[in-house]
Amino acid sequence: MRWEIVAGVAALVLGGGVAQAQPVLHAVGIENEYADVMSQIGGPYVQVSAIMADPNTDPHEFEVSPKVAGELAGADVVVENGLGYDSWADKLLSGTRATVISAQQVRNLPDSTPNPHLWYDPATMPAVAKAVAGAFAAKDPAHAAYYQAQVGVFDASLKPWLDELAQVKAHYAGTPVAVSEPVADYMLQAAGMKILTPFTLEAAAMNGTDPAPQDVSFQQDLIVNRKIVVYVFNQQVRDTLSDSFRALAQQSNLRVLGVFETMPKGAKSYQNWMLNETKTLGEYLAAGGQ
């Protein structure tokens, strides 16, 4: 079995090997960051597609098309986020042969978890990768060892990001920040940031409901009186409130960090995307702390 791993890794390294090896499984990541991790685990043996991959739109507002239903019907393994973020997929997946992995379930999170953006949490993807390898192995036992080995490769490749998080935390733990909505909160918390924005305001922005004027005033005060160092906003969501907070932050000479909800087009991989956003945060903190 050992040489099989070597061959698999070699095929990946050479790149051209992907064309030679015939994909055995078809897998779907509801969000493209999950699809990216799935393809890192599946290598040449799994053909992976993503459903929500357009960084210009907000996945919360996704509308189902017949093409998507067809893709899900043909999938062997599907990864979804859970926590109501992509609940539309459950309806389409019931009755299909797909093994469904939910990030919420592998993390053992209750339905009441307020922030659904689990992929920003460093603990999520290792758990997802493990579950994905298990599901791939069950459907394609011939390459089980390869899938298991890829989990180790993936976990190791998260190290630069985790190191960066630890470094930011070591230098800037407790730094106050404000956010437009909860998208990157797990990462900010992992980096030791203190999010001063009321969560009710974040939730109103995420859900498109009326914000409380008390919360709006609170956030304006944070920004105008420079009680925070960095303002973090979701680049994939445009709304009046987020735009006006961002303008206010720029006028107040605060650092403004734009983050993405789904994996952006230019990103090399999930871990690279996370690393870059964390690095930028670190740079802004270094500049803003002066």
Place this chain on the structure above:
Amino acid sequence: MTLLQPGFFSSLPVQNALLIGAGAALLSGAAGVFTVLRGQSFAGHALADVSAAGGAMAYLLGISPLLGFFSLSVLGALALEALGTRRAAGRDLAAGIVLGAGMGITALLLYLDVTVKGSAGAAVTVMFGSLFATPPGLGRAVALGALAGLLGLGFIYRPLLLASLDGELAKADGVNTRLLGAVYLLLLALAVTLSAMAVGAILSTALLIGPAAAALRLARSPVAAMGLAALLGLGCAWGGVWLAYQSYGWTPGHVWPVSFFITALVLVVYAAASLARRA
């Protein structure tokens, strides 16, 4: 329970909401008297629904919502004028058809807002308003718009009243009723636009006809009715903002939609006026 949650008057979103609410309520109240007298409530509602398409368009183009709402509202007014006939039945038909087309376009534009621009809350904001989350500068624009509208209304007030009460008499008096009607529709478009800023496109008719209908039941003259309607509308708008602010203490951390409170107060005012009239 306190009568005033802390920070009401110093809150920027509240100040903005009070300003926009006032502008919308004053012009809509005054213009609404003619809407009721002329039996054009349905036309007013049709304009509001068409203006929703403009609101959705504003998100797509990244322009001021005021500009978006107003341009489509004017377009709707022109369409009504072009399609409209002198008879009330034909007018309702025209209004209904314009309304349907407007809402259809709104559905398309809102879909594009969400899929192309990622404007998650666009639909709620356009339809039901988000008075506490308005773009900067909107308050001043609404105030100016209201002032211009009220001046315009004062300018055509006399012939408009005559034409609204007795079209034949007005014509005999040398009034160009067709032109007057068109100018009035433009003012109506402005009133509807400002109200849509406050309570959203779907609900803007509430501010337009509710206070006006109540005032016409109570006041002795059309001028008095215009003044009273403006004041009643102002009371509803400001009362709604105050109640929404208070609701932060009822369900911790959340406010109930301000549009709900404003329209609820409009209903209360109208019901009270009806009872007072009967008593």
